[in-house]
Each structure stands twice: as C-alpha cells, then as structure tokens.
Amino acid sequence: MKEKINLRQFMILIFINLLGTAVIFLPSIATNFAKADSWITMVITVVIGCFVICWYTTLFIEGGKQNFFVIIEQGFGRKGGFIFGFLFLSYVFLNAVANLITIGDFVSVQVLMGTPSKVITFIVLCTAVVGVRYGLEVIARSAEFFFSFIVISIILLFLFVSPKIDIQNVFPVFQMNQASTFVGIIPILTLTYLELIIFLGIMEQVSNKEKLMRGYLIGGIMGGIVIFVVTFLCICVLGVDATIRQTYPIYVLGQKISLADFIQRIEGIVAFIWFFTNFFKICISYIVLAKGLQHFFRFKSYKIFIVPLAFLIFYAAYEGFKNSYYIPEFINSTYVVISYIIAVIIPLLLHLSLIIKKLKR
Amino acid sequence: MALVVGILFMIFSISVLIFEYKKLIKIADKRETRFYLLSMVVLIIFATLQVSNIFSLNIISGYSWVAKPIADPIERILSTFQTGGGD
Numbered sequence: 143m144k145e146k147i148n149l150r151q152f153m154i155l156i157f158i159n160l161l162g163t164a165v166i167f168l169p170s171i172a173t174n175f176a177k178a179d180s181w182i183t184m185v186i187t188v189v190i191g192c193f194v195i196c197w198y199t200t201l202f203i204e205g206g207k208q209n210f211f212v213i214i215e216q217g218f219g220r221k222g223g224f225i226f227g228f229l230f231l232s233y234v235f236l237n238a239v240a241n242l243i244t245i246g247d248f249v250s251v252q253v254l255m256g257t258p259s260k261v262i263t264f265i266v267l268c269t270a271v272v273g274v275r276y277g278l279e280v281i282a283r284s285a286e287f288f289f290s291f292i293v294i295s296i297i298l299l300f301l302f303v304s305p306k307i308d309i310q311n312v313f314p315v316f317q318m319n320q321a322s323t324f325v326g327i328i329p330i331l332t333l334t335y336l337e338l339i340i341f342l343g344i345m346e347q348v349s350n351k352e353k354l355m356r357g358y359l360i361g362g363i364m365g366g367i368v369i370f371v372v373t374f375l376c377i378c379v380l381g382v383d384a385t386i387r388q389t390y391p392i393y394v395l396g397q398k399i400s401l402a403d404f405i406q407r408i409e410g411i412v413a414f415i416w417f418f419t420n421f422f423k424i425c426i427s428y429i430v431l432a433k434g435l436q437h438f439f440r441f442k443s444y445k446i447f448i449v450p451l452a453f454l455i456f457y458a459a460y461e462g463f464k465n466s467y468y469i470p471e472f473i474n475s476t477y478v479v480i481s482y483i484i485a486v487i488i489p490l491l492l493h494l495s496l497i498i499k500k501l502k503r
Numbered sequence: 504m505a506l507v508v509g510i511l512f513m514i515f516s517i518s519v520l521i522f523e524y525k526k527l528i529k530i531a532d533k534r535e536t537r538f539y540l541l542s543m544v545v546l547i548i549f550a551t552l553q554v555s556n557i558f559s560l561n562i563i564s565g566y567s568w569v570a571k572p573i574a575d576p577i578e579r580i581l582s583t584f585q586t587g588g589g590d
Binding site: 174175177232236239240243321322325326328329386439441442443446449450453454456457458460461462463471472474475476478479480 | 516519520523527530531532535538539542543546547549550553554559560561562563566567570571573574575577578581582584585586
C-alpha cells in the first residue's frame with residue numbers, strides 16, 4: 143500500500159524543513175554579510191524562495207506528477223537518469239549527514255556540555271531509523287503533532303524577547319553594505335529554499351496534488367517569515383557584532399530572556415524548536431535517500447536500505463567536521479557549489495529536456 | 504579505549520544485522536537479502552575500523568575535495584563581502 147500524506151502535513155513538513163538548520167545558523171551568516179541590513183537580505187531571500195518553490199512545483203507537474211526519480215529518467219534517459227539521480231542522492235546524503243553533525247555539535251556545545259557529539263549523533267540517528275521504518279505517513283503525523291508545540295515555542299520566544307528590542311540597532315537602513323546585502327542571498331538560499339528540492343522525492347505521495355503549489359508556498363512563506371523575524375530580533379536585541387560573533391545567536395537570544403525576574407533564561411525553548419525541526423529534516427532526507435536507492439536498484443521496498451544507510455550516515459558523520467568553525471567555512475564554499483549544481487543546474491537541465499521532449503511529441 | 508569502543512560497536516552492529524536479517528528473510532526475495540547482507544558486512548567493517556581509529560575516511564572532506572576547484576574561488580569572493588565589505 144502506498145503511503146499518502148495530506149496537503150496540511152506536507153505544508154508542515156516544508157515549514158519544519160525550512161526552520162531546521164536555517165533558524166540557528168542564518169542570523170549569523172546573514173549579518174556577517176549585510177550587517178544591520180541582514181533583515182533586508184532575508185526578505186529578498188524569501189521572495190526569491192517563493193519563485194524557487196513555484197519552479198520546483200512546475201517541474202513536478204511538467205514531469206507528470208510522478209516519482210521524481212521517474213521524472214529524472216524520463217528527462218535524461220535511463221543512463222543519464224542514473225547518473226543525475228545519484229548526484230541528487232549524494233546531495234540528499236550530504237544534507238542528512240550535515241544535519242546530523244550540526245545537531246550533535248549544537249547539543250554537545252550548548253545543552254549537554256561534556257557529552258561527546260558522537261553519542262548524540264548516534265542516539266538521534268537511531269531514533270531517525272525507527273521513524274523512517276514506520277514510514278512517511280507516521281513521520282508526517284508526528285510532525286503535525288509537534289507543529290503546534292514548535293509554533294507555540296516560537297511565539298513564546300518572540301514575545302519574551304520583544305521587550306529587549308532596541309530598534310536603533312537596525313539603523314541606518316541600507317546606507318552601507320548594499321552589495322553585501324545582495325551577495326549574502328547566495329549562501330542563504332542554499333540553506334533554505336534550495337534544500338526544498340529534496341521534497342520532490344516525496345511529492346508524489348501528497349494526496350491532493352491539485353493544490354500542491356499552495357501548500358508548498360504557504361509552508362515556504364511561513365518558514366521564511368519565522369527566519370526573517372529571528373534575524374530581525376537577533377540584530378535588534380543582540381546587536382550586529384554579537385550576532386556575527388555567536389555561532390548560535392538564537393540560543394543567546396533565549397538566554398537574554400528575563401521577564402520581571404520571574405521568567406528567565408528559557409533558552410531550552412530554542413533547543414526544543416531546533417532539535418525537533420532538525421530531527422524531521424534528517425528523517426525526510428533519509429527517507430528520500432532510501433526511496434531513491436529503491437528506485438534505482440529496482441527493489442520492492444525502500445525499507446531494506448534503512449539500516450545499511452544508517453551505518454553509512456553514522457560513518458560519514460563520525461568524522462564529518464573536525465570542529466564547529468569548519469561549518470561556516472563549509473557552508474560558504476563546498477555547500478554553495480554542490481547546492482547550486484544539484485538544486486539549480488540539474489533541475490534546469492531536467493526542465494529543459496522535459497519541455498524539448500514535450501515539444502517533439 | 505578506541506579499540507574497546509570499536510569492539511562494542513561491532514557487537515552492536517552484528518546483533519542489528521541478525522535481528523534485521525531474521526525479519527527480512529520473511530518478506531524480501533533472494534536478491535534483496537543478498538544485497539542487504541553484503542552492504543551490511545561492508546559497512547560494519549568500515550564503521551568499526553573508523554570507530555576504532557584504525558582507518559580514517561572522511562566522506563564530508565570528499566565532497567569538499569570534489570567541489571574544490573569551484574568552491575575555493577567562490578569562498579574567496581564571498582569572504583570579500585563578509586563583515587560588510589565589498590562596497
């Protein structure tokens with residue numbers, strides 16, 4: 143029986159996926175480029191991201207609303223499809239590993255100090271294995287369940303931090319760093335909307351495909367708004383320099399909370415938001431990876447790949463990044479290149495080939 | 504210490520393998536079962552060697568190495584725009 147998810151669950155998964163790594167790293171990366179104007183960078187990114195979402199949906203519709211790996215084979219032929227499909231899967235694999243590494247790093251640096259990140263990585267991966275074995279439907283339902291907790295946590299964070307806002311930190315608006323404001327969009331897009339290409343791997347499982355674009359867009363815009371507000375709050379509350387210096391500025395934002403000396407330092411809220419969003423992100427990448435392998439090796443079920451993949455992912459995450467300082471370096475170099483090749487150039491070629499084949503017919 | 508962790512990891516991996524194999528044999532065909540066994544054995548050996556610090560292959564570095572010719576100039580360009588430069 144084919145697993146199906148509804149539009150609302152799909153939208154929630156998009157929202158959660160967008161928040162994943164982005165909410166914790168983006169304020170620092172955006173501010174590093176545009177300083178006080180980083181919120182402008184975020185606004186432009188969300189607008190471009192909406193176009194990216196529309197494009198991905200059009201590509202899916204153009205391919206006959208089928209499995210993305212079938213669309214790849216349709217566009218590039220059997221052998222080409224195999225090569226490009228594996229390139230896409232290598233990106234999904236990188237995404238799963240990178241998210242696992244960052245979750246291990248974050249928890250061991252900020253929450254469970256002294257616990258080796260490998261132990262956290264291992265525990266999260268074991269949980270992801272259980273989730274993926276249950277299938278996409280169960281993952282989507284649990285995401286739906288946790289969605290309200292995530293939203294409430296975000297709202298609480300915004301509310302509690304708002305008294306600390308110093309709007310002067312945002313000024314002068316767009317007076318300096320104009321070029322950097324736009325250049326910053328390049329790495330930020332890779333961490334947000336370009337990662338949504340992974341969802342093409344599960345799009346055929348959405349039950350109401352007619353309204354797919356709507357769900358995709360709503361999820362994307364909601365996620366974009368949250369990232370924008372987080373970045374804006376980081377600049378207003380922490381200031382430009384502190385936001386650049388911190389690896390996890392949103393966590394420091396949580397530490398700043400102090401309401402009437404009664405509600406204090408509830409940075410656990412941030413940890414909660416990030417832990418859950420990143421966990422679902424890992425699960426989605428993992429499931430797409432297994433489904434892709436199932437398609438290319440012509441297996442009956444993707445579940446056969448789950449445990450071997452877990453070993454490979456753990457093995458890759460074990461030595462992945464030598465230290466936390468390597469993560470921003472990786473995001474600004476390797477990840478940019480790989481993201482734009484896999485999430486822009488390959489879909490563009492695929493789209494062109496689908497259009498040409500359609501015209502020939 | 505690393506060796507002890509490696510041995511523990513291997514014991515854990517083999518028990519996972521046996522547990523999964525027992526379940527799998529009921530539902531999968533011969534080709535799938537063979538694939539599963541082969542991939543698991545290879546990955547268990549790799550992972551155990553890695554965990555016990557006997558062998559080191561960094562997959563993430565592999566990505567960086569492949570992307571290096573384009574990634575290096577891009578990083579240089581991006582770094583000129585960081586911390587508000589580039590105007």
